[in-house]
Amino acid sequence: MRSVFSALKARLGDQNGQATVEYAIVGLILIAMIVALAAWQARIGDGTFIEHGIESASHALGQQVVGSIGDVLLY
Numbered sequence: 001m002r003s004v005f006s007a008l009k010a011r012l013g014d015q016n017g018q019a020t021v022e023y024a025i026v027g028l029i030l031i032a033m034i035v036a037l038a039a040w041q042a043r044i045g046d047g048t049f050i051e052h053g054i055e056s057a058s059h060a061l062g063q064q065v066v067g068s069i070g071d072v073l074l075y
Helices: 002-012 018-045 048-074
Strands: none
Touching: 018 048
């Protein structure tokens, strides 16, 4: 039984670099999130999202106002 465990341990090898790889992966994900948040903040700052919201609202209001007024008056 002991020889099975020693053979398995020899086959798996050393795991000293596992923490380094995990830190590298987490670090890359953290950097990607920071870059994405910075880009998002830049778009919020220059009003891109507000412009899209106003355009969408104007299209929705333009098409639905007539139907809504008819619904209110016919109720």
